[in-house]
Amino acid sequence: MDELKNKFIQLKKTLSVQSEESKKLNKQFKKVISLIFNDQKTPEKYVRDFYLKSGKIIVFTTNKSFANELFLRRQGILEELNKENKEISDMIVK
Numbered sequence: 001m002d003e004l005k006n007k008f009i010q011l012k013k014t015l016s017v018q019s020e021e022s023k024k025l026n027k028q029f030k031k032v033i034s035l036i037f038n039d040q041k042t043p044e045k046y047v048r049d050f051y052l053k054s055g056k057i058i059v060f061t062t063n064k065s066f067a068n069e070l071f072l073r074r075q076g077i078l079e080e081l082n083k084e085n086k087e088i089s090d091m092i093v094k
Helices: 002-036 064-072 074-081
Strands: 047-053 056-061 090-093
Touching: 002 047, 002 074, 056 064, 064 074, 064 090, 074 090
Parallel strands: 056 090
Antiparallel strands: 047 056
């Protein structure tokens, strides 16, 4: 019973750390998108969802032309994201 309780506590700590990292990445990604697409009012409205998996950020968009723009500007986006977060190696846009 104690072993199960310890595993639950470890899982809870791990999830809280992942949640904090996710919030940080979310805030940073929105900031970078608004900086790079400063000619648009709210470019983040075209981003449906994004997440980090195996060192790659995967972005789902609602607009194909915006997806193409993200793909073309991905190097600049990655450079900005990696200033604080050194773990992102690539960006996949869908």
